[in-house]
Amino acid sequence: MRIVVLAGGIGGARFLRGLLKAAPDAEITVVGNTGDDIHLFGLKVCPDLDTVMYTLGGGINEEQGWGRADETFHVKAELAAYGVGPGWFGLGDRDFATHIVRTQMLAAGYPLSAVTEALCDRWKPGVRLLPMSDDRVETHVAVDVDGERKAVHFQEYWVRLRASVDAHAIVPVGAEQAKPAPGVLEAIAEADVVLFPPSNPVVSIGTILAVPGIREAIADAGVPVVGLSPIVGGAPVRGMADKVLAAVGVEATAAAVAAHYGSGLLDGWLVDTVDAAAAAEVEGAGIRCRAVPLMMTDLDATAAMAREALALAEEVRG
């Protein structure tokens, strides 16, 4: 079975771990969000690609969900001693090595997709990890600071501001001109099923879908498209997805997120058992819906979620 998964960072990566356990023989292609990417300290940082790569490759800091295990921060401290920041973004020494390799390869002319493949040669994530695009796309967030509207990079909004101020708009700058990375459209066209893990529907999956051609390829693939709600009981399972949902006028409920994707894209939607009452609303919008436990508390629970998603895909195919 060929499965394509659109993934953001922590939620997507943890779901993929369950999917690999649930479907060990599947050929899994992950299309990763690169709208969170940022240039810092002269280096190109790709948080979501790295989170997937480290999580599946066994190098992730499990407690945080991002960055490397057994990390130290000597380089960052040395840079700070020179007055070089930003201090608000935690780049560790081991992680720095990844960004140095990536930046060197990009400077030598390799596209991000080739760089990602080279990095994955080390980590062997067990999936084919593709960036959504080789072109630069950067998610910016419009916020009010000291009474003035300005756009900040998504990482500044998420990490420095902790999403503590209202987001007035979310703009994936560069997405309109971006092309899907090599292999993305082909993987979608050849897929037996497309899954949306419980990643952020706006700044992760929404950004991937904003790359021209990707949404259309999924809709045209003629295969089941099944998503898992990142909202449980009216709140994000983790992260601050409700903040960015509000920016695009979507309520933080499992049913509203399903409607946001729409029946033109989504065939099936899993909501948590606490949201079982929302299933009728989702089905009324033309999307097959089942209520199952959606908390990724451990690998077995996550694999069970992945099995439910694949079962729902078979049901809608039927």
Ligand SMILES: O=c1nc2n(C[C@H](O)[C@H](O)[C@H](O)CO)c3cc(O)ccc3cc-2c(=O)[nH]1
């Ligand atoms: O909350 C934080 N998240 C950090 N993240 C996570 C990241 O900001 C976001 O959670 C994602 O971009 C959203 O998917 C990092 C991810 C990396 O790959 C590398 C460095 C960081 C640093 C931070 C950090 O300092 N604080």
